[in-house]
Amino acid sequence: MSSEVQMYPFIMDHLPEEYCLVAQVQLKETPEKRTKFIDELATMAKANKILSGIDFHPDFLLQFLRVSKFNIEVAFARLYKFIYFRKKNPSFFKGVEDSKMNSSPSYRVVSPLPYRNPEGCAISIIKLGQWDSNEMTYKELISIVYMVLQQALRDPMTQINGIKLIIDFENVTYSYLKFCTPKHLYQIVQLFLECSPSRFKQFHCVNGNMVMKMGWAVLQSFMSEKLKKRVFFHDQMHDLLCFIPKRNLPKEYGGVIEEPYLEEWLKEANIQMNMCTISGQPNFY
Helix, strand or coil: CCCCCCCCECCCCCCCHHHHHHHHHHHCCCHHHHHHHHHHHHHHHHCCCCCCCCCCCHHHHHHHHHHCCCCHHHHHHHHHHHHHHHHHCHHHHCCCCCCCCCCCHHHHCEEECCECCCCCCEEEEEEHHHCCCCCCCHHHHHHHHHHHHHHHCCCHHHHHHCEEEEEECCCCCHHHHHHCCHHHHHHHHHHHHHHCCCCEEEEEEECCCHHHHHHHHHHHHHCCHHHHCCEEEECCHHHHHHCCCHHHCEHHHCCCECCCCCHHHHHHHHHHHHHCCCCCCCCCC
C-alpha cells in the first residue's frame, strides 16, 4: 500500500473529512442545503401523481440530489424516472434467493473490489462470461448487478466519489446476442445510466470480442455523448493501469490483489436488497 496517498477500503464506516470538502466543491453540497433540499424534494414528490404516497427515506433522496449536484429539478426528474421504471419492471429490484448467492460462477458474476482508487471511487468488476443463461435468468443477472450497485450506493463515499466499472468479456459467446436486442440494451441504459442515482466515472471493457463490438454498436446509440466519452476499450490488459492503480486491481488484471471477491459483503447485500422497498434505505453510516 502506498504511503503517498491513502487507499481507503470499499467497506467504510465513516466519511473522511477530505471527502466532505469534495462534496462541497464538486457537488455544491452544504449541511444547510442538504437539509433544505431533501425536504423540498420530498414535498415535490408528495405533489406528484406517480410519487405521492411513497414515504421516501431522506438518505435515498440525498442520493438523487448528489448525483444531480444539488440541482433539485434534475434530481426530481431522475427520481421520477426511477420510480416509473421500477413500477414497470419490479423483478429487477429484488435480490436473488439467498441459497443461490455465490453458489456458482453465474451468481459470482459481479463484485466490488476491496479497495477504492486514490480519488475514493468504488471499483466493481462484471465478469460477463461467467453468466450461464441456462443457470441464471436475464432478469436475475440484471437484478444481481443492480443489487451490488444499489447497496454500494448506501455508502456516502460512493455517492460522492462515484464508481469505476470494469466489464470483462472473456468467454462471452454469440449465444449472448439474443440478449443484445435494442429493447434489452435500452433497458440497461435506462436503469443504470438514466434512473439510478449513480455517478459512473469510467467504464473499462477488457477481453473484447466481436460480441462486445456488436453490442456496443447498439448500446452507444442510447447513451449521451458525455457518458460515451467515459467508455474505454483495452486491447492490452496493462492499458488498464493507466486508469486504475496496480494496487487496486486483481492479479489477473495486472494488479496485486489475490482475493478480490467480497463474498460476505455480497451475501449481506443480497439480504438487504430483499428487504429494500420502493421508499429506499438508509445509508450505512
